[in-house]
Amino acid sequence: MNTSALIMMITTEVIVTLVTGYFFLRVLKTPPKPEPDSYIDNDDDER
Numbered sequence: 301m302n303t304s305a306l307i308m309m310i311t312t313e314v315i316v317t318l319v320t321g322y323f324f325l326r327v328l329k330t331p332p333k334p335e336p337d338s339y340i341d342n343d344d345d346e347r
Contacts, residue, residue, distance in 0.1 A: 301309075
């Protein structure tokens, strides 16, 4: 493997890892939806 291929592989792996980490943290920091969070006709106890 030549030097340019190694640099390209490492750069791609770093970018993919950073993007994955960004979206993972974004999902973890999303506040929960207030209750009730479902469609009212699907709730059995509301009828």
